[in-house]
Each structure stands twice: as structure tokens, then as C-alpha cells.
Amino acid sequence: MKIDTDRLGMTQITAEDWELFQSLNRDSVVISLCFDEPSSEEIKASFESRLPVWNKTSKHWLCLTITLKDTGEKIGVTGFRIHDGAAEVGFLIQPTYHGLGYGAESLKALLEWAYQEHDLQSFNAVVTEGNIGSEKVLTKCGFTLKDVMPNAYEIGGKLYADHIYQCEKIVL
Template sequence: MVQIIAKNWAFYQSINRDPDVISLCFDEPSLEEIKASFESRLPVWDKASEQWLCLTITLNETDEMIGITGFRVQNGIAEVGFMIQPKYHGLGYGTESLKALIKWAYENHGIQCFNAVVTEGNIGSEKVLIKCGFSLKDVIPNSYNIGGKLYADHIYQYQKITL
């Protein structure tokens, strides 16, 4: 995984417009919204950054980009997120990349607490979070609108235990 760069624009745009990826995440954004989101992720990231650290998930064998992952830090807590191309769903790449992201964030930046917000019904993402040690901390009913329908937000948390 490496931080997203300008030449990754086409991939970033396509994954943010793929109905099978975004259907339980958000309504399809406009091209301008995607471009603004992409550009906000391009500056070199450090722990004091307010923007998301956005990393591409790439297959080692083929160098094919299959998804993105990352987090943003607020008040010492990292909110994580990930999107993976549908043909790679269920193959363990989300779990592998999230575990690696958490390990890197902890070892290199001392981040010990991670949150994730998942839209009700996004069972695949919830399974990934649980496999990575997250637990459901809260459910906020009718908090997110996708396609004119209200969904609950499921709030997950992972706390790195240090001895």
C-alpha cells in the first residue's frame, strides 16, 4: 500500500462511481465532488494532517490497483475506511489491508484507537471490521440518507491494547 498520487485519478474516480462499491456507502458524487475529495488526499500526510491518508491497495503479483484504504486522525482517534473493487470482495484483501494499516499506524505513529462508521446493511464491511478486532459500540438510527432512504450508522471501535 502506498499513498495515492495524481496518476491514480482514473482509479479513484472509477471506484467512487462504481454502484456495487458505493451502494451502501453514499450516493454517487458529482465529478467535482470526487475531484475535490481526491485532491484533498494528495498532500503528503503526517499524523498532524487533517486530511485523510489515502492508500492504494495493489496486488503484489500484478501491480493491479484493487482498492483504497486509509484513515484520518481527530483527537488521537483514527477513523478508518476502505473500498475494494467488487471482483475482489470476499477474498480477504479488505481484512489484510486493514490489519496492515492498523499495525503501521500503531508502530509508526502510536495510534491506538480506531473507529469506523458502516451503513446499516453493509455486512461485508462489518465482517472485515470484526475480523480485524473491531466491535460494535453504537447504532445511530436513521442517520444517513442514501438514495432517499434513511439508514442507521453502525459505529465500530478498535482499541490497541498495550502492556
């Protein structure tokens, strides 16, 4: 499985991607508006749950590494899991590469691939209140805000609202 854009290549995560996955889940900038820093055991379990080969009937996340074509550097992960016929999307990108369009570019390609290869037509995402960068990526990719759930998620002892986004139509 490989998804390409002009600047990026995406392939399913492998055991060799442990350092990338661990660093993304430990970086305070990356996780500050996503979740509290997980324990080493939680990161390892999350990583290992994404390693089995993915297919449309899988219950685990399809997790793809995002690689810059021009340098070969792996800069993040993107993917989704299917629940009740809809794909919940998620992505984490190293802070050095925030604001350069890689999040939207990788997510658009992922949505197109999911639609063309697996006829997935319904996508959603949950974004923690204040994570403006992720909300911008989602809206660039055709998502709209459908609901706000106040005090739904706790990070660092503070309660945040969950912003629920949906995308029902893929524009190719």
C-alpha cells in the same frame, strides 16, 4: 511510505491514481451502501484533498492505494484520518475483489503500521446499516460494534442506521 503484506502493497495515493479513485466512487456496487454517487466536482475535490503528503498532524485523509503484488493491479484504497486522537478508518475495494480477504489484510496491516509508526491506539469506523461485508472486515480486524444511530444517513432517498465500530487494542 509503503506498507506490505504477503499479497498486497500499499502506498500513498498520487495524481496517477485518479482513474482508480474515480471508478471506485462511481461504481454502483462499491458505493451502494456507502453514499450516493457524488458529482464529478465532489469526486475531484475529494481526490485532490488526499494528495498532499500525509503526516500525523495532517487533517486530511491518509489514502493508500491497494496493489496486488503478483500482478501490480490496483484494486482499491484504504486509509484513515485522525480526529481527537482517534483514527477513523475507511476502505473501498473493486467488486471483483470482494470476499477474497483483501479488505481485512490491508486494514490489519494499516492498523499495525499506524500503531508501530505513530503510536495510534484508538480506531473507529462508521458503517451504513446493511453493509455486512464491511462489518465482517472490521470484526476480523478487532473492531467491535459500540453504537447504532438510527436513521443517521440517507442514501438514494432511504434512511439507514450508522453502525459505529471501535478498536482500542492492536493485536500484533
